[in-house]
Amino acid sequence: xxxxxxxxxxxxxxxxxxxxxxxxxxxxxxxxxxxxxxxxxxxxxxxxxxxxxxxxxxxxxxxxxxxxxxxxxxxxxxxxxxxxxxxxxxxxxxxxxxxxxxxxxxxxxxxxxxxx
Amino acid sequence: xxxxxxxxxxxxxxxxxxxxxxxxxxxxxxxxxxxxxxxxxxxxxxxxxxxxxxxxxxxxxxxxxxxxxxxxxxxxxxxxxxxxxxxxxxxxxxxxxxxxxxxxxxxxxxxxx
Numbered sequence: 001x002x003x004x005x006x007x008x009x010x011x012x013x014x015x016x017x018x019x020x021x022x023x024x025x026x027x028x029x030x031x032x033x034x035x036x037x038x039x040x041x042x043x044x045x046x047x048x049x050x051x052x053x054x055x056x057x058x059x060x061x062x063x064x065x066x067x068x069x070x071x072x073x074x075x076x077x078x079x080x081x082x083x084x085x086x087x088x089x090x091x092x093x094x095x096x097x098x099x100x101x102x103x104x105x106x107x108x109x110x111x112x113x114x115x116x
Numbered sequence: 117x118x119x120x121x122x123x124x125x126x127x128x129x130x131x132x133x134x135x136x137x138x139x140x141x142x143x144x145x146x147x148x149x150x151x152x153x154x155x156x157x158x159x160x161x162x163x164x165x166x167x168x169x170x171x172x173x174x175x176x177x178x179x180x181x182x183x184x185x186x187x188x189x190x191x192x193x194x195x196x197x198x199x200x201x202x203x204x205x206x207x208x209x210x211x212x213x214x215x216x217x218x219x220x221x222x223x224x225x226x227x228x229x
Contacts, residue, residue, distance in 0.1 A: 004159075031215050035219075042219060042220070042221045042222065043160070043205065043219040043222075044219075045210075045216065045217070045218070045219075048213075048215070048216065050215070055213065056213055056216065091159050091160075093159070095215060097215065103148065103150070103165060103209075103214075103215060104150070104162040104165060105150075105160075105162060105217065106162065107159030107160050107161070108159055109158060109159055110158070110159050
């Protein structure tokens with residue numbers, strides 16, 4: 001199994017530009033989570049999906065952030081326009097509600113975003 | 117609001133000793149609690165899950181306890197090794213959603229030879 005795949009691994013962009021982060025969850029997992037990690041705030045949940053439907057987006061900081069999951073194998077997190085304070089590592093994770101490993105979350109390698 | 121507290125200071129121990137990390141939570145009762153390990157530059161990796169009706173869970177050199185009265189979980193690594201050096205994150209289930217976790221800030225463990 002390939003695990004959770006994220007792209008790009010690193011993104012450097014200028015303030016005001018649009019940024020799109022991508023995630024491919026583990027095949028068969030029905031939950032997908034987007035997190036942001038910074039030194040100051042730790043690991044924060046932004047939004048999560050169940051069967052491609054957004055369940056809770058209360059962690060999305062502002063309207064500049066949006067997330068979609070058009071199918072079971074792909075999700076995007078978009079920031080438009082980006083600001084320097086959005087600089088962080090963004091993780092995607094997936095989990096399954098079935099089997100012995102249910103509720104365990106499997107994290108991708110993360111995307112390190114730097115907004116200058 | 118729900119709050120998670122982990123040892124904010126780094127924990128330094130000698131190889132072969134037992135490391136004990138603490139996680140306290142307030143204002144709610146999670147149905148389960150998970151522990152993750154995170155190495156620099158990598159995503160968290162799941163280690164153990166313990167449910168509210170379980171007092172203790174073990175996996176190889178790892179042991180987790182869950183005291184719902186004290187609202188505390190302890191994470192132990194016995195016979196610690198330098199390879200155990202990492203940040204350990206406590207993640208209780210969040211009351212707003214059964215699959216939703218709230219992560220603590222983590223405790224950095226350094227095991228010295």
